[in-house]
Amino acid sequence: MNKLQWIVIAVLVVAIGVVGFFLWQERDTRTKVQKTLDATVTAFSNKVDELHQKLDDQSNKIVGLDKQLKDEQAKVKKCEDEKEAEIAKVKADVEEKVAELKSELEKAQTEISAAQNREKEVQDALDASKAQVASLNDTIKAKDSTISELQGTVADWQKQQQAAAALAEKFKNRLLENKISIEPEKQFYGNVLVVNREQDFLILDLGKTDDIPVGTKLNVVRDNHLIGKITVDRFVEGNDELSIATVDCLYDQNDTVREGDMVKSDIAKN
Numbered sequence: 001m002n003k004l005q006w007i008v009i010a011v012l013v014v015a016i017g018v019v020g021f022f023l024w025q026e027r028d029t030r031t032k033v034q035k036t037l038d039a040t041v042t043a044f045s046n047k048v049d050e051l052h053q054k055l056d057d058q059s060n061k062i063v064g065l066d067k068q069l070k071d072e073q074a075k076v077k078k079c080e081d082e083k084e085a086e087i088a089k090v091k092a093d094v095e096e097k098v099a100e101l102k103s104e105l106e107k108a109q110t111e112i113s114a115a116q117n118r119e120k121e122v123q124d125a126l127d128a129s130k131a132q133v134a135s136l137n138d139t140i141k142a143k144d145s146t147i148s149e150l151q152g153t154v155a156d157w158q159k160q161q162q163a164a165a166a167l168a169e170k171f172k173n174r175l176l177e178n179k180i181s182i183e184p185e186k187q188f189y190g191n192v193l194v195v196n197r198e199q200d201f202l203i204l205d206l207g208k209t210d211d212i213p214v215g216t217k218l219n220v221v222r223d224n225h226l227i228g229k230i231t232v233d234r235f236v237e238g239n240d241e242l243s244i245a246t247v248d249c250l251y252d253q254n255d256t257v258r259e260g261d262m263v264k265s266d267i268a269k270n
Helices: 003-152 156-178
Strands: 189-196 200-203 217-222 226-235 243-250 262-265
Touching: 200 226
Parallel strands: none
Antiparallel strands: 189 200, 189 262, 200 243, 217 226, 217 262, 226 243
C-alpha cells in the first residue's frame, strides 16, 4: 500500500471515529432529552391532574353557588311577591281613604254652600231688622216727644186728679145721703199704649170719647192672665182718646205691665 492509501485509510478512520463520536454524543443527548421530555410530560400530566382536580372543585363550588343563587332568587321572588301584595293592599287602602276624603270634601262643600246661603239669609234678615230698628227708633223718638210733652203737664193733672177725687167723693156722699140709685157700671176695654217707668205712669187708648170716668179701676190682662190693677188718674190734654193711669198693684213683681197689654173694667162687688 502506498502512502496515499494510508492517508485515505487514516482519514476514513478519523472520519469514522468522528462520526461515531457524534453518533454516541447524539444518542446520549437523545437519552437526556427523552428523560427531560418524560419528566416534563410527567410534571405536565401531574399539573393537568391537579388542574382537573381544581376544575372539579370549582365545578362543585359553582354547583353550590348556583344552588345558593337559586335559593336567594327564590327568597327574592317571595319577598317581591310579599312586597307586591303589601303594596297592593296599601294602594287599596289609600284609594279607599282617598274615596272617603273625597266624599267628606263633597259633604263639606255642600255644608259650606248651605252655610253661605244661610249667611245670606241671616244678612238679609239683619238688614231687615236694622230697617225695622230704625223705624222703631223713629217711633220711640215720636213717643219720647209725646211723653216729654205729657210730663210737662203731670203737675197740673195731679192737681186736677185731686180736685176730681174730692168732687167725686163729695158727689158719692151726697148720693148716699139722698139714697139716689146708681146705674150699673159701664164696661171699658182698651190697651196700654205707653209705659213710662221713670215717671211711673201709663197711657191708655181710653179717654173722654169713651166716657170713662177718672178714678176708674181697670184690670191689666195678658194672654188671659191677670197681671195687676190700675187706676185712671186723668185725661191727656189735647187728645180726648187718651188717658193717664197709675199701677195700683201687681200680682207678680217680676211680671210688670207692658205696652200692648189689654185693660178692662174691674167691677167691685158690693
